[in-house]
Amino acid sequence: MSMTDTLRLTQTVQKGGCAAKVxxxxxxxxxxxxxxxxQKSDILVDGSLMDDAAIIKINSELxxxxxxxxxxxxxxxxxxxxxxxxxxxxxxxYAMGGTPQTTMAxxxxxxxxxxxxxxxxxxxxxxxxxxxxxxxxxxxxSIDDDTLKFGLSVTGYVHxxxxxxxxxxxxxxxxxLTKAIGTGTATAALKRSEVTESEIKAELDSMAQLNKVIHLxxxxxxxxxxxxxxxxxxxxxxxxxxxxxxxDKKFVLSFSKIPKxxxxxxxxxxxxxxxxxxTNADYVRSEIEVGQLSNVQQQLLFxxxxxxxLLLAVHPSQSASMVEKLKLTFPFTSIIGxxxxxxxxxxxxxx
Amino acid sequence: MSMTDTLRLTQTVQKGGCAAKVxxxxxxxxxxxxxxxxQKSDILVDGSLMDDAAIIKINSELxxxxxxxxxxxxxxxxxxxxxxxxxxxxxxxYAMGGTPQTTMAxxxxxxxxxxxxxxxxxxxxxxxxxxxxxxxxxxxxSIDDDTLKFGLSVTGYVHxxxxxxxxxxxxxxxxxLTKAIGTGTATAALKRSEVTESEIKAELDSMAQLNKVIHLxxxxxxxxxxxxxxxxxxxxxxxxxxxxxxxDKKFVLSFSKIPKxxxxxxxxxxxxxxxxxxTNADYVRSEIEVGQLSNVQQQLLFxxxxxxxLLLAVHPSQSASMVEKLKLTFPFTSIIGxxxxxxxxxxxxxx
Numbered sequence: 009m010s011m012t013d014t015l016r017l018t019q020t021v022q023k024g025g026c027a028a029k030v031x032x033x034x035x036x037x038x039x040x041x042x043x044x045x046x047q048k049s050d051i052l053v054d055g056s057l058m059d060d061a062a063i064i065k066i067n068s069e070l071x072x073x074x075x076x077x078x079x080x081x082x083x084x085x086x087x088x089x090x091x092x093x094x095x096x097x098x099x100x101x102y103a104m105g106g107t108p109q110t111t112m113a114x115x116x117x118x119x120x121x122x123x124x125x126x127x128x129x130x131x132x133x134x135x136x137x138x139x140x141x142x143x144x145x146x147x148x149x150s151i152d153d154d155t156l157k158f159g160l161s162v163t164g165y166v167h168x169x170x171x172x173x174x175x176x177x178x179x180x181x182x183x184x185l186t187k188a189i190g191t192g193t194a195t196a197a198l199k200r201s202e203v204t205e206s207e208i209k210a211e212l213d214s215m216a217q218l219n220k221v222i223h224l225x226x227x228x229x230x231x232x233x234x235x236x237x238x239x240x241x242x243x244x245x246x247x248x249x250x251x252x253x254x255x256d257k258k259f260v261l262s263f264s265k266i267p268k269x270x271x272x273x274x275x276x277x278x279x280x281x282x283x284x285x286x287t288n289a290d291y292v293r294s295e296i297e298v299g300q301l302s303n304v305q306q307q308l309l310f311x312x313x314x315x316x317x318l319l320l321a322v323h324p325s326q327s328a329s330m331v332e333k334l335k336l337t338f339p340f341t342s343i344i345g346x347x348x349x350x351x352x353x354x355x356x357x358x359x
Numbered sequence: 360m361s362m363t364d365t366l367r368l369t370q371t372v373q374k375g376g377c378a379a380k381v382x383x384x385x386x387x388x389x390x391x392x393x394x395x396x397x398q399k400s401d402i403l404v405d406g407s408l409m410d411d412a413a414i415i416k417i418n419s420e421l422x423x424x425x426x427x428x429x430x431x432x433x434x435x436x437x438x439x440x441x442x443x444x445x446x447x448x449x450x451x452x453y454a455m456g457g458t459p460q461t462t463m464a465x466x467x468x469x470x471x472x473x474x475x476x477x478x479x480x481x482x483x484x485x486x487x488x489x490x491x492x493x494x495x496x497x498x499x500x501s502i503d504d505d506t507l508k509f510g511l512s513v514t515g516y517v518h519x520x521x522x523x524x525x526x527x528x529x530x531x532x533x534x535x536l537t538k539a540i541g542t543g544t545a546t547a548a549l550k551r552s553e554v555t556e557s558e559i560k561a562e563l564d565s566m567a568q569l570n571k572v573i574h575l576x577x578x579x580x581x582x583x584x585x586x587x588x589x590x591x592x593x594x595x596x597x598x599x600x601x602x603x604x605x606x607d608k609k610f611v612l613s614f615s616k617i618p619k620x621x622x623x624x625x626x627x628x629x630x631x632x633x634x635x636x637x638t639n640a641d642y643v644r645s646e647i648e649v650g651q652l653s654n655v656q657q658q659l660l661f662x663x664x665x666x667x668x669l670l671l672a673v674h675p676s677q678s679a680s681m682v683e684k685l686k687l688t689f690p691f692t693s694i695i696g697x698x699x700x701x702x703x704x705x706x707x708x709x710x
Contacts, residue, residue, distance in 0.1 A: 030466075030470065030501040030502060030503055034470065034475070035501060037475055038475045038478050038479050038482070039479075039482075041475065041476070041479035041483075042479050042482045042483050042486060043483065043486060044486050045489045045490035045494065045495050045496055046490065048495055051461075051495060054495075061498065062461065062463075062497030062498045064461055064497065064514075066421070070417070072461075072514070074461060074463060074498060074512075074514065076464075076465065076498060076499060076500045076512050077500050078465070078500060079502055080502070080504075110413065110415055110423075110425060112413075112425060112426070113427075114427065114465060114512075115381075116467075116508070117381075119381065119385065124385070124388055124389045124392065125392070127389050128389050128390075128392035128393050131389070131390075131393045132393050132394065135393060135395050136396075138396045139396035143396065144395075144396050144397070144398055144399055144402060146402060146405050146413030146425055147405070147412065147413045147425060147426060147427060149429060150386060151381060151429070151430055151508070152381055153506070153508070154505045154506060155504070155505060157502070157504070159500070161425075161427050163415075163423070163425065163514065
């Protein structure tokens with residue numbers, strides 16, 4: 009057995025997964041200094057409302073959905089890392105109501121540290137998820153780098169009139185979340201060698217699961233989806249505040265309804281946190297009202313997700329049937345709150 | 360003046376630009392172990408022939424051209440690095456006969472090393488080149504990383520019947536190269552602090568120049584373009600061998616016709632080489648015949664280009680008028696050789 013066969017990927021990097029994301033605050037400060045190219049009329053959605061992906065209209069029946077995502081290992085198994093990184097990148101297309109079509113690989117790795125087999129396994133995990141999504145791999149770019157990074161640039165198709173923006177939630181909509189929260193603290197525990205991959209299997213399976221839901225719904229249900237996003241690095245609170253801002257609404261959550269993994273509170277109480285827990289808290293501090301929540305409970309809101317679930321704002325007439333269908337493939341699915349008219353806070357969480 | 364104002368980008372990384380590319384040989388060995396998703400009928404060109412970008416057919420009049428490229432700094436000025444990285448990524452769309460439409464940024468940088476201004480300058484260089492290309496920036500992904508990396512995922516449009524593949528060069532075609540060779544050795548000299556940016560201005564200007572040529576030609580000239588590629592990390596020899604393989608032809612070059620910068624031989628003679636000079640030589644060794652060329656002359660063939668020129672295989676009836684037009688914006692443009700029937704070697708270079 010060579011050195012690289014026993015190498016744990018998470019021990020080769022300082023920060024893993026969406027926790028390695030540049031904070032939203034810092035990114036805004038940088039982007040505020042840049043003069044962007046003039047936007048064109050065929051761009052229906054760009055980055056200005058912090059949407060998950062851009063929408064580019066091709067004709068009256070077809071638009072492109074484009075997104076890119078990549079990160080350092082959050083798990084030790086190369087195949088699993090490839091699966092999760094790909095599910096995470098593909099998710100932004102699903103979050104816009106699109107179907108992934110083509111992907112290109114973003115790959116950086118230290119040639120001298122990893123065997124070719126490790127890299128091939130990462131790519132195989134990716135290819136298997138891309139195939140499951142019904143998409144193809146059409147290219148990519150690889151560089152010799154100090155730490156492993158992997159992800160995908162993804163292009164999907166969507167009907168231009170059926171885009172799930174994050175700006176159109178309506179007062180009274182139910183907020184459906186399809187996956188449990190808690191992958192951030194679980195992967196922090198793994199990185200610190202406090203748990204093994206088998207002890208956090210539920211979290212790993214969840215991260216590897218594609219957010220492929222659109223085929224589950226009938227046309228009434230699809231019309232009931234007013235807005236959608238996926239929950240990733242900015243945590244449940246960060247992505248909900250972004251959506252509430254984009255819609256100019258207030259979101260009200262019932263904390264007890266937020267699905268979490270069996271381990272989640274144990275890990276949060278043990279203090280398995282990342283830098284992103286803090287930056288995610290900073291990001292929403294002035295716009296969130298957490299009332300009676302304990303510090304540990306608040307950390308659940310700030311927990312950075314990698315390949316987290318979809319958050320759908322849905323007309324209340326359809327939410328029950330949609331949850332029932334979703335539960336067959338996404339057992340943690342829950343209505344966690346609803347949309348209210350805007351007030352001084354964007355997000356209110358009660359026990 | 361803060362630390363970061365005096366930071367030279369090239370001194371923050373070990374390997375810069377296309378020289379940091381994973382070698383073609385290694386990449387092939389890794390990809391050979393991976394089972395890829397099933398290809399779909401709408402994919403007209405994928406990575407199997409080492410083309411510059413993928414082509415995805417949307418309808419009888421429109422296809423997408425998709426590519427991704429990113430790397431570590433090869434120059435010290437952040438704005439210039441953003442320009443060069445973007446011109447390099449956009450080039451793959453031009454090399455397929457396409458026009459760039461949308462871009463997404465690939466950004467990795469150490470939050471603690473660089474000021475926000477440095478990153479904003481990189482992005483501004485990118486945005487200015489994207490605007491010059493008539494494209495837009497629709498998104499991106501940034502991570503906290505040990506070294507700066509920047510690049511773009513690019514989608515362009517092309518008519519499906521007017522794609523410049525690299526597989527269709529015909530016997531008798533003239534091989535036109537639009538930019539001088541020598542950026543690899545020049546940036547190696549810069550990295551070793553043997554020269555300043557002002558001493559290699561010709562090389563830097565060349566790397567920042569967009570490979571936008573299609574609008575220069577009339578329809579007869581456009582029809583005369585049988586195959587095209589851009590010359591990047593694998594060097595002139597590597598990209599020519601790839602194209603000759605794809606076409607199943609032999610390419611014959613006249614060494615004296617290959618355009619180079621004023622400094623190029625001086626730098627090569629001084630031994631300003633990169634790891635890629637060696638891997639590029641290894642890559643083509645069995646398929647190239649260099650006859651009387653000295654070792655230094657051979658290094659010119661292996662010099663890894665960043666944002667190098669286009670190589671067009673063109674029917675001889677149109678090559679003279681095309682060179683004349685190209686020279687107005689690409690003064691180094693030259694007919695460097697021609698296409699012959701296949702024999703035991705893919706590339707022959709005579710003095």
